[in-house]
Amino acid sequence: MTYGFATIYWRDMIRFVRFKTLLFSSLLQPALWLAFFGIAMSSSFDRLMAGVPVPPGVHAVGYLTFMAAGIIAMTTLFTSLFGGIVILFDKNWGLMREILASPMNRNHIIFGIALSGVTKSFIQVIIIMAFGILIGAAFFAGFGAMQVVLGVLGILAFVGIFALGFLFLSAGIAVSMESPEGLQGIITLLTMPIFFASNALYPVDSFPEFLKVLSIYNPMTLMINGIRYFAIGPDFLALGKHYVYTTSDIALSFFGLICFAAITFWFAWWRFKKAVVT
Numbered sequence: 215m216t217y218g219f220a221t222i223y224w225r226d227m228i229r230f231v232r233f234k235t236l237l238f239s240s241l242l243q244p245a246l247w248l249a250f251f252g253i254a255m256s257s258s259f260d261r262l263m264a265g266v267p268v269p270p271g272v273h274a275v276g277y278l279t280f281m282a283a284g285i286i287a288m289t290t291l292f293t294s295l296f297g298g299i300v301i302l303f304d305k306n307w308g309l310m311r312e313i314l315a316s317p318m319n320r321n322h323i324i325f326g327i328a329l330s331g332v333t334k335s336f337i338q339v340i341i342i343m344a345f346g347i348l349i350g351a352a353f354f355a356g357f358g359a360m361q362v363v364l365g366v367l368g369i370l371a372f373v374g375i376f377a378l379g380f381l382f383l384s385a386g387i388a389v390s391m392e393s394p395e396g397l398q399g400i401i402t403l404l405t406m407p408i409f410f411a412s413n414a415l416y417p418v419d420s421f422p423e424f425l426k427v428l429s430i431y432n433p434m435t436l437m438i439n440g441i442r443y444f445a446i447g448p449d450f451l452a453l454g455k456h457y458v459y460t461t462s463d464i465a466l467s468f469f470g471l472i473c474f475a476a477i478t479f480w481f482a483w484w485r486f487k488k489a490v491v492t
Contacts, residue, residue, distance in 0.1 A: 222326025226300055230334060244289040244342045248349060252278045252285065272451050275352055280452040282346040282353065283441040284414030286373070287434050289342060290335045291408060294377045295401045297331035298384030302397055324482050328381040335377040336370055343369075343445070353445045365444040372440035372468065376433060379475035386482035408434050417455045433474045436467040 256278035268274045301323075343366075347353050354362045384401070391397045411425060412418075412434040418426055429435050442450075443459045450457050 220326075222323055223330050226327060226330035227333060229300075230330070241338060241341055244285050244338060245345050247285050247288070248278075248282060248342065248346055248351075252281055252346075252351075253349065255281070268451055269456060272449055272456060273355075273447070274451040275355075275446055276350075277453065278346075278350055279352045279446060280442075281415050282342070282351040283438050283445060284412075285346075286339055286342050286369075286441055287376075287412070287414050287438050288409055289338050290373050290377050290437070291380060291405060291434060293335050293338060294331055294380035295384050295405060297327060297334075297381045298386075298388030299394060299397060300327060301385055301388040302391055302394055321483065321486075324382065324385055324479070324486060327385055328378050331381040332374050332377045335373055339369065339373050355446075368444035369441050372437045372444075372471065375468065375471040375475055376437040379433060379471060379478045382475065382478035382482040386478070386485040389482075389485050408432060413438055417453055419455065431470070433471055436470045436474075439467045440464055 256276050343351075343353055354365055357365060387400055388397055391400075411421075411429050412432045413429065414434060418429040418435070421429060439459060442457065443464050448459045
């Protein structure tokens with residue numbers, strides 16, 4: 215059983231490494247977002263916010279630092295939602311029929327694909343954080359060595375649970391689809407509201423009330439709260455808004471992501487249980 219799980223995992227990781235174009239583009243795209251969008255927009259926003267008073271004892275961060283957490287979340291979201299396309303390719307090439315006919319527990323297929331996607335997300339997140347710091351993002355500013363280690367581990371924990379949730383969702387959708395075009399259409403439909411109805415690029419205070427409620431419970435907002443807490447700190451000023459995160463806030467955000475992952479795992483398990491590949 216464990217061997218089957220490891221086979222699914224390593225097969226997907228080998229494919230990721232061997233497809234040089236996919237590997238290069240998946241690592242380069244978030245860096246380009248930071249380098250062009252982040253730097254260009256940060257100069258404008260930082261100029262607009264230059265006159266905003268900073269409360270005593272609160273440190274202000276630039277827009278590049280603020281949105282870098284959003285870029286990490288965006289990259290994880292895209293990587294996770296497209297993770298299920300591997301299953302669809304296996305269906306079209308006849309490999310999924312052989313896998314489902316084997317004695318392997320179908321849950322191992324789900325977890326093998328999901329954890330390979332989490333591994334890819336971890337690689338991307340480490341590269342984005344390093345590149346962001348290189349171009350001026352104030353991640354871990356004033357942190358001691360142990361705080362940096364704990365901060366990185368905290369970020370990876372939030373990224374991992376978030377990625378698992380969307381990988382389960384993607385796997386459940388993919389095993390139900392027949393064409394890559396259909397899967398891509400659903401992914402596109404999901405990514406836009408999830409990304410823009412979050413606090414990835416801007417504060418949500420000015421949203422209409424119904425959109426503000428959606429944003430609060432948006433899994434992407436929950437993950438970004440954790441990333442900013444561990445990368446910037448619990449108390450900072452950005453875009454004229456004073457952000458204060460308590461330990462309880464972050465614990466609730468993490469619990470919300472666990473609930474989301476549990477629901478999407480049930481969905482993937484249900485769809486794989488019903489799956490019939492001819």
